[in-house]
Amino acid sequence: MKVLVCISNVPDTTTKVSFTENNTKFNSQGVQFIINPYDELALTKALELTEKQGGTVTAINVGLAETEPAVRKALAIGATDAVRINAEPADAYYVAEQIGAYAKNENFDLILTGRESIDYNGGMVAGLLGEMLGIPSINVITSIEIENGMAKLERDIDGGREKLECKTPFVASAQKDLTEPRIPNMRGIMAARTKPLKVVEPTTASANSKITGFEMPAAKGVCKMISVDEAGSLIGILHNEAKVI
Amino acid sequence: MNILVFAENTDGNFKKSTFEAVSYAAQIAKQNNGTCTAVSVGNIADEKLTELGKYGATKVLSYKQELLGKFAAETYSKVISHAAQNDNAELVIISNTYSGKSIAPRIAARLKAGIVTGVISIPQTETGFKVRRTVFSGKSFADIEMFTPVKVIAITPNSFAVEEMPQTCIITQLDAGLTNSDQVTRSVEITRNSGKIVLTEAEVVISAGRGMKGPENWHMIEELADILGAATACSKPVSDMDWRPHTEHVGQTGITIKPNLYMAIGISGAIQHLAGVSSSKVIVVINKDAEAPFFKAADYGIVGDAFEVLPKLIEAAKAFKRG
Numbered sequence A: 001m002k003v004l005v006c007i008s009n010v011p012d013t014t015t016k017v018s019f020t021e022n023n024t025k026f027n028s029q030g031v032q033f034i035i036n037p038y039d040e041l042a043l044t045k046a047l048e049l050t051e052k053q054g055g056t057v058t059a060i061n062v063g064l065a066e067t068e069p070a071v072r073k074a075l076a077i078g079a080t081d082a083v084r085i086n087a088e089p090a091d092a093y094y095v096a097e098q099i100g101a102y103a104k105n106e107n108f109d110l111i112l113t114g115r116e117s118i119d120y121n122g123g124m125v126a127g128l129l130g131e132m133l134g135i136p137s138i139n140v141i142t143s144i145e146i147e148n149g150m151a152k153l154e155r156d157i158d159g160g161r162e163k164l165e166c167k168t169p170f171v172a173s174a175q176k177d178l179t180e181p182r183i184p185n186m187r188g189i190m191a192a193r194t195k196p197l198k199v200v201e202p203t204t205a206s207a208n209s210k211i212t213g214f215e216m217p218a219a220k221g222v223c224k225m226i227s228v229d230e231a232g233s234l235i236g237i238l239h240n241e242a243k244v245i
Numbered sequence B: 001m002n003i004l005v006f007a008e009n010t011d012g013n014f015k016k017s018t019f020e021a022v023s024y025a026a027q028i029a030k031q032n033n034g035t036c037t038a039v040s041v042g043n044i045a046d047e048k049l050t051e052l053g054k055y056g057a058t059k060v061l062s063y064k065q066e067l068l069g070k071f072a073a074e075t076y077s078k079v080i081s082h083a084a085q086n087d088n089a090e091l092v093i094i095s096n097t098y099s100g101k102s103i104a105p106r107i108a109a110r111l112k113a114g115i116v117t118g119v120i121s122i123p124q125t126e127t128g129f130k131v132r133r134t135v136f137s138g139k140s141f142a143d144i145e146m147f148t149p150v151k152v153i154a155i156t157p158n159s160f161a162v163e164e165m166p167q168t169c170i171i172t173q174l175d176a177g178l179t180n181s182d183q184v185t186r187s188v189e190i191t192r193n194s195g196k197i198v199l200t201e202a203e204v205v206i207s208a209g210r211g212m213k214g215p216e217n218w219h220m221i222e223e224l225a226d227i228l229g230a231a232t233a234c235s236k237p238v239s240d241m242d243w244r245p246h247t248e249h250v251g252q253t254g255i256t257i258k259p260n261l262y263m264a265i266g267i268s269g270a271i272q273h274l275a276g277v278s279s280s281k282v283i284v285v286i287n288k289d290a291e292a293p294f295f296k297a298a299d300y301g302i303v304g305d306a307f308e309v310l311p312k313l314i315e316a317a318k319a320f321k322r323g
């Protein structure tokens, strides 16, 4: 089985978000970048599937040279090989077009992404890729098993869960609960140095949206404190003053 | 501007998020001298469809082929794209629910349209077309300009009010000509957490963290939620330890929510947790540690032991509900 896993390079979750250039650019100064946590789940699941039934796992990233540590980490965790499409990931549509152009001729049985990236939270790449490649896309999966080209999956739906079946090839996006992320060990890190990491130039595609500015949410006013003895009065305050119940 | 809004139904009923989306679409149509058409997919009674007129839709395109009785991203996106082309839509609006999220990008790819999800503003159309969305799981907002002639936007539930703008609404039945081979995924079983309020749609959320000590103490959280008609949520470690299901985990690596009231009990307020809940309108924090970072993000706070505070809140909430 041939699996492709899409990897996004995102600021660490503890990052205090700030912006530069008149609030038009994310300030990456001093920010630690990591593999998007949901992509890490997708990668681990891909490894579990191929370890069970044989196959390869290719990690793919659209990014400039600075994202290479994330790609190497994917190799250290266990990906067979990796591809970096050498372009600034302008928007989700652009990223999906790049990955789609690469995947089109590679006959992957399964393409996994994270449910969303924790920086721009778009959650669009799985669906865009599925449509561009003319295959199904199944969002927020919490379990997957594949046998003879037939997959059994579970996914979150609004207010519940769905069990479904789908024949390969298809795209799926990883939700929490799919598996536990794997931490690379020393052997993996050593092996990653010699694993193939192919750099591919982008196909012509143009971004069809652009971030024109960022803004931080308004700071909260002072927190009104209520004593434990008066705790019950909170309900009245929420009704009369805050008007939320 | 021709606007098409997807009127999602769940088992033949519309949810609040659908009315929000229709109201939103109607408002944009009004501002831009446009039309507001709704598209409905699957089984739903015509009387229900006419109800969309109340929120400003003048037309409903309804697709009821048997194949569409069950949701599949590949078929629903085909049908909605068909409707968009039929209606010459320039803007397609979808609610950012789980199903909405799975079809919006496919529709965009079919229509070669730009797409933005997680939208929380009415588009600004004086110069170009700009929308605002949350980024970094709510730590910040981004303004995004879209360039394509056709655009798809998915709006965050609970971001826009349901507003009545009554219109006569004409229903047209359409058929996108799908065949069985269009549907590749097969739904085998759907389980809904019946009787529970869906977290992503809830107006009031009662959430608790490790400070609750163990799953056996959650009956207090559930009781308070029940009385207030609220959904329950939790912090990451709580779902990691299986005290609560992962579907309740909110934060940067969980669900991002935007209720009117978020009450956090025994949660420290780590940056990753705040990311997912900070867009809530009003935040109440109950924590025994006065130094807990969550108080900095709160509107109301009680420094105290949850096991002492909760019974008082439950009593007061019961009294409040009795009137």
Ligand SMILES: Cc1cc2nc3c(=O)[nH]c(=O)nc-3n(C[C@H](O)[C@H](O)[C@H](O)COP(=O)(O)OP(=O)(O)OC[C@H]3O[C@@H](n4cnc5c(N)ncnc54)[C@H](O)[C@@H]3O)c2cc1C
Binding pocket: A013, A037, B208, B209, B210, B211, B212, B234, B235, B236, B237, B238, B249, B250, B251, B252, B253, B254, B265, B266, B267, B268, B269, B270, B271, B272, B273, B276, B286, B287, B288, B289, B292, B304, B305, B306, B307
């Ligand atoms: C990559 C990454 C992603 C993460 N994503 C998320 C996420 O999405 N969501 C999330 O929630 N966390 C996330 N975390 C974890 C986060 O950093 C915190 O560890 C977590 O939110 C803490 O949960 P907590 O507040 O329940 O527990 P704790 O930090 O242990 O806090 C418990 C709180 O309860 C209070 N308390 C104890 N007893 C009582 C009592 N009797 N009455 C009242 N108060 C009491 C304590 O004072 C304390 O403030 C993430 C971490 C990482 C590294």
